[in-house]
Amino acid sequence: MPKKQMKLGAFLYPTGHHVAAWRHPQAAANAGSSIAHYREIAQVAEHAKFDMIFLADGAGTRGTEADLPALSRTATRYVAQFEPLTLLSSLAAVTSHVGLVATATTTYNEPYHVARKFASLDHLSGGRAGWNLVTSTSPYEAENFGSGGYTPHAQRYERAREFADVVRGLWDSWDDDAFVRDKESGVFFSPEKLHVLHHKGRHFSVRGPLNVARSPQGHPVMVQAGSSEPGKDLAAATAEVIFTAQVTLADAQSFYRDVKGRLAGYGRQWDHLKIMPGVFPVVGRTRQEANDKFEQLQDLIHPEVGLSLLQATGGLDLRGHDLDGPLPDELPPTEGGKSRQQLLIDLARRENLTIRQLYLKIAGARGHWQIVGTPADIADQLQERFEGEGADGFNVMPPYLPGGLVDFVELVLPELRRRGLFRTDYEGPTLRDNLGLPRPAIGGWAPAARAFEHAAE
Ligand SMILES: Cc1cc2nc3c(=O)[nH]c(=O)nc-3n(C[C@H](O)[C@H](O)[C@H](O)COP(=O)(O)O)c2cc1C
Numbered sequence: 001m002p003k004k005q006m007k008l009g010a011f012l013y014p015t016g017h018h019v020a021a022w023r024h025p026q027a028a029a030n031a032g033s034s035i036a037h038y039r040e041i042a043q044v045a046e047h048a049k050f051d052m053i054f055l056a057d058g059a060g061t062r063g064t065e066a067d068l069p070a071l072s073r074t075a076t077r078y079v080a081q082f083e084p085l086t087l088l089s090s091l092a093a094v095t096s097h098v099g100l101v102a103t104a105t106t107t108y109n110e111p112y113h114v115a116r117k118f119a120s121l122d123h124l125s126g127g128r129a130g131w132n133l134v135t136s137t138s139p140y141e142a143e144n145f146g147s148g149g150y151t152p153h154a155q156r157y158e159r160a161r162e163f164a165d166v167v168r169g170l171w172d173s174w175d176d177d178a179f180v181r182d183k184e185s186g187v188f189f190s191p192e193k194l195h196v197l198h199h200k201g202r203h204f205s206v207r208g209p210l211n212v213a214r215s216p217q218g219h220p221v222m223v224q225a226g227s228s229e230p231g232k233d234l235a236a237a238t239a240e241v242i243f244t245a246q247v248t249l250a251d252a253q254s255f256y257r258d259v260k261g262r263l264a265g266y267g268r269q270w271d272h273l274k275i276m277p278g279v280f281p282v283v284g285r286t287r288q289e290a291n292d293k294f295e296q297l298q299d300l301i302h303p304e305v306g307l308s309l310l311q312a313t314g315g316l317d318l319r320g321h322d323l324d325g326p327l328p329d330e331l332p333p334t335e336g337g338k339s340r341q342q343l344l345i346d347l348a349r350r351e352n353l354t355i356r357q358l359y360l361k362i363a364g365a366r367g368h369w370q371i372v373g374t375p376a377d378i379a380d381q382l383q384e385r386f387e388g389e390g391a392d393g394f395n396v397m398p399p400y401l402p403g404g405l406v407d408f409v410e411l412v413l414p415e416l417r418r419r420g421l422f423r424t425d426y427e428g429p430t431l432r433d434n435l436g437l438p439r440p441a442i443g444g445w446a447p448a449a450r451a452f453e454h455a456a457e
Contacts, residue, residue, distance in 0.1 A: 003420045006386045007274050007393025007435055009054040009101070009243075010045040012038070014081045016400030017280055019309065019363050020300035022075035027400040032081035035090060041402050042091045045098050048409040049423050051434050052099030052130060053091070054223075054243070054395055055084035059108060060141035070308030076366070085117050092125035099431035101130035101223055101241075107156055108136060108145045111166035112206055118220040119171060119212040127216030127430030131167075132223040132243065133234075135160050157230035161448040162201045164222070164238045169197045171219045172442045173209035195442065201449065217432050218439045227255070235273070236262035237448035240437050243395050244277045247369045252277055252390030266446050274392040274435055279382070280365035282372040282399050283407045294372045297399060298360055306359030313362055314344035323356040368397060379415040386421065 014032035015022035022029045031037045045053050062077035063070070071077060084102035092100060100121065104114050114131065122129035135156035136142070142151075151159070178193035197208030224231070224239035235242050236259055246252040256275050263273060282297075284290030303323055310316040315338075321328060327348045333341070348358045364370055371378050385391045398404030416422040427433050 005423055006382065006391070006416070006421055007051045007241075007276060008422065009052045009099075009276060009393070009395040010041070010050045010405060011054045011056070011243075011278060011395045011397045012041060012401065013056070013076060013397070014401070015075045016404050017076070017366065017368070017397040018297045018399040019074065019076055019305060019366065020297055020302070021400040021404075023300040024297060024400040024403070026403040028402065029075075031401060032075065032079070035082075035087075037402070038082075038087060038091060039094050041405055042095050042098065044402060044405055044409060046095045048413055049426055050098055050396075051393070052101045052128075052431060053088075054101045054132065055087065055103060056132075057084050057103035057105070057134075058136070058138055058141055059105070060138060060144045062138060062140050064140070067308065070302075070304045073302045073305050074308075085121060088121060088129075089124060092121065092128065095128075096126070097128070097426045097429060097434075099128045099130055099221070099434065100125055101132055101221070101431075103132040103134055103225075105134050105136045105141075106160040106163040107134075107151060108141065109163075111163045111204055112170065112210070114163075115167040115170035115210055116212055118167075119210060119215045122215035122217055122220045123212065127432070129215070129217070130221035130223050130241065130431055132225060133160065133164060133238070134225055135231075153228070154230065157226075157228075157234060159203045161234055161237070162203045164234070165447045165449050166197070166199050166201070166204050166206050168219060168222075168238075168440075168445060169199060170206070170208055170210040171215070173197065174214045175442065176214050176218075179213055214442075217430050218441075221431050221435065221437060232259050233262060234448060235259055236268070237266045237446065239273060241274045241276055241435065244275060245368055246277050246390070247367075249385055249388060249390050252385055253388060256390050266448075268446075272437060274437075276393045276395045277385070277391050278368040278395045278397050280368050280370045280397045280399060281378050281408055281412065282370070282404075283375060283378060283411045284372075285374065285411070287373055287377070290372045290374060290377075294364070294399075298363065301360065301363050303356070306356065306363060309363055310344065310355075310359050313367075314341040316341060316344060318355050321355055324354050326352070326354060327358070364399075365397070375411040375415040378412050379419060379421070382416070383419060383421060 015027045021027050028037045042053055058078040061079050088100040088102050118129050118131045173195055175193035179189045180187055199206040221240050222238050223241040224235045225243040246255050260270055282290050282294045284293055307319055310318055371381050396408055
């Protein structure tokens with residue numbers, strides 16, 4: 001039997017994932033407005049045989065006028081970037097094999113829109129579309145949709161479950177061979193091959209059918225990002241890929257066992273869900289070179305940006321204090337995440353960190369798993385997590401673009417291939433072919449909302 005190989009996504013943030021990436025001398029600072037930039041990196045990813053490119057999204061800049069001192073120095077807070085489906089539609093035309101995964105929220109969209117757009121992308125890319133289903137937590141987004149505040153967690157997930165069912169129901173509107181388009185007889189489609197949804201639920205009333213023919217993959221690949229209990233259940237019921245953010249091997253393994261263990265309850269197989277943690281690799285030919293590259297990025301973090309990270313992650317307002325001194329003794333408690341705040345304070349006190357050192361510790365990978373090292377160091381850690389059942393693959397988060405992706409392709413991929421851990425060619429033309437996922441049969445899936453109702457009974 002051939003050796004099991006890892007799946008790889010290229011997670012593209014416009015200028016890269018490091019908070020100061022856009023200032024790197026080799027970063028394309030205008031990336032968020034440059035189709036030429038995206039075309040180049042999509043082609044790099046495809047040439048390297050990545051399973052997919054992956055785009056996160058948020059329909060709102062993460063900050064207000066009060067945040068301008070830091071916001072105006074940041075490119076990673078949805079300040080200026082393309083809407084993902086529009087961008088991927090353009091990239092579909094200049095690629096032929098790489099999967100195209102876009103984030104679309106269930107909180108502010110309607111399922112008919114989402115079903116229609118992703119089915120269209122699946123057609124126009126020849127079967128390479130994937131939908132990253134998220135629930136929106138950002139108050140900045142809420143303010144763009146007139147909701148006057150954001151919806152509570154449980155309600156967001158309840159809506160998301162029904163949303164996922166409606167979308168999948170709409171994708172089943174037509175049999176594969178429904179459109180006969182017989183000029184002779186004048187029959188355009190066979191009426192018995194049409195399935196009208198007639199959905200009426202708590203959140204949505206959707207008649208259907210979808211006005212897009214069944215797409216090459218049947219359903220675009222379902223991706224999910226969210227790790228709470230309802231998040232894990234939704235993933236076990238509906239997702240075929242999960243993008244996660246576990247940092248340690250032990251946490252990754254326990255998440256992996258937990259979510260995969262839930263699949264059987266939804267009549268699904270262990271292998272039909274690929275768990276792909278994010279990884280932020282800083283690669284050098286030597287460890288010294290890798291450290292130098294990382295330090296070069298860290299040195300570019302402006303103090304305003306560093307301080308705003310401490311505020312955003314731990315509710316610590318340290319403006320006005322000496323950056324190269326210790327944390328003040330008295331700190332007002334936060335109304336935000338109290339455990340996160342305590343974690344930061346404990347870390348600073350334990351390691352005797354200055355304010356600057358503290359923000360540098362949490363900058364960089366924005367909370368994701370970070371590896372700074374040689375190609376062998378990085379391959380060792382990926383291999384350990386892959387073979388130790390902590391991951392089926394990884395969503396690679398280049399520190400800056402395009403250079404950080406090129407480094408991974410030129411330095412780490414040859415090492416993974418030498419170990420037989422990554423493909424040398426695509427298995428097929430569709431994203432499902434490459435991820436090893438089955439093509440869904442019409443109606444051949446368990447509705448998530450109904451499963452949850454039963455669980456609650
Ligand atoms: C790794 C990861 C990536 C995410 N990416 C996005 C994103 O691109 N856009 C978005 O609006 N929400 C994103 N989310 C937010 C989730 O959809 C969800 O709202 C959030 O994680 C809270 O749900 P949870 O408590 O189940 O984790 C992401 C979450 C995780 C864990």
